[in-house]
Amino acid sequence: MSAAPLAAPKPAPAHRLPAGAVAVGLLALLLAAAGLSLSLGASGLAPWEPLLRPLSPVEAAILYDIRLPRLLLGALVGAGLAVSGALMQGLFRNPLADPGLVGVGAGAGLGAVIAIVLGGALPAAIRAATGIYLVPLFAFAGGWAAVVVLYRVASLRGQTSIATMLLAGIVLGALAGALTGILIFLADDAQLRDLTFWGLGSLAGANWLKLTAAGPILLAGLALSVPLARGLDAMALGEAVARHMGVPVERVKRGAIVAVAAMTGAAVAVSGGIGFLGIVVPHILRLAVGPGHRLLLPLSALFGAALLIGADTAARLVVAPAELPIGILMALIGAPVFLWILLARRAVLEL
């Protein structure tokens, strides 16, 4: 942002699109994706059919208990992951930052593996209380614990060092990976298969209970990120400059970390590992409307939601009546698109 006139051979603003048009376009995309998601599925039931005729109980269940919660959960998870990515990139002032850097992914993964492998050995009271939701709960707790540890490590006398946090995040990720490895070694055949599929990510388990548990957390994270935009914009100039501009730097950092941990933790807990959204979405939008966070954050939410819903709809159609894990599809679409953007517009990638 600061160096655009010096560094960019192609002046970046010339490529930018009017923000209003982009917002309207993304909103239309989101509505279209949502419409498709409600209309398309292995059973070939259309959402307007309840208006024309009474549905059988099974058809009603498909529409109201399978597709609708899945659509809403997909929208919130997509928005949460994309905004988390944008926040992390702003916080670390690095276009490659993603929520994985604060250890949420590794912590959540470890939590899930603990629940899958050692779940049977837990006290009966815990198992009775959590029922089938042991894995999501542990994943959320693991993600949250990782962030708390990381934040304590990186904070000294009220100051949080972003560089320390980055390094500690990598170390913590390695440690969580090793512990996960030990548990994988202990796991039996069936548990290994559960682990594999958990890591691939899927919205197939979406239901109203998951939505009521994860939805408020994701919404709170999205709401918390709105007032951070001005602070993140100022921090793009460097922490010292931002402080001189009167930005409460520590509060912005803490807010961003809490928002990312909450959103990513909740998203990973209900849908497993879905990658790429947090990197691809903010990047494409930065190319379209520029790096200012006041536009970037809400547009990321819209685009992330639309993209995940669209990908999820595709995931359940391509091999119907079976379905692909959405993590595979995201990376399969995301990686080439991202690479193409990188190659085509290398000169204007900046924050």
Add this chain to the structure above:
Amino acid sequence: MIRAGLIALFLWPALARAEGPARVLSVGGGVTEIVYALGEEGRLVGRDTTSTFPPEAAALPDVGYMRQLSPEGMLSVAPDLILLSAGAGPAETLETLGAAGVAMVTIPEGITPQAVAEKVTAVAAALGVPEKGAELNARIAAEMAAAQAAVAAEPGPAPKVLFILGNSGGRLTGAGAGTAAQAMIDLAGGDNAITGFSGYKALTDEAIAAAAPDVLLVMDRGDGGASEGATEADYLAHPALAATPAGRAGAIVRMPGMFLLGFGPRTPEAITALHGALFAKAR
């Protein structure tokens, strides 16, 4: 194709008379195999990815892998009964299906001849054909008794058998106590060469040397060899395996995984085949 059509035509009157669920979704290779063995395949409207035997099952719509089922995919084949092998999931999907009012029956898994009979009884009861289940069980029990009598009559010493689950990059995975592989080796009159751990675990070269197996037992996918992962030469080229008695003698037995470890209607046949192969190779 024509043959399948003729069979369907032949079965039609029987189906029209049959009681019980008419549209059955079968999840789990072992369960699907039993449905076919009961002659009730006309009711099947779908299967999961692991249901690959008999080959005709492949023509049914595939609703995905049995541990990663999606609710709408399963409902799209409009089942009025879903047969689930134990371990099918995830639990959220099953809960959603239950809420949608679809009947589901979980068929227990097990690695004993007794468990085979229980599976058959459970599937037959769910399909409303208990007498066919009793018939099939009587047949399996007779075959099982014959197979076990042949094993018991074997005069030779029990060969030490090393079951190898996977050979990825030269690292071998063996089967310890409590595995279907060990159960089959025992039933076929062999001795599992691996002692001291349970489940499927990676083997060190030293453990392989200490196990000193007389025969190696490996799985193939049972699809004719074109897409097999490791060939017999690959196993014999493994330095630790090559040094064992089995490696020196080139004694490798290959069997289709589902046939060998499925614990279903074909298990007596598998015991006889494994027994014959183990003792022929060990000699």
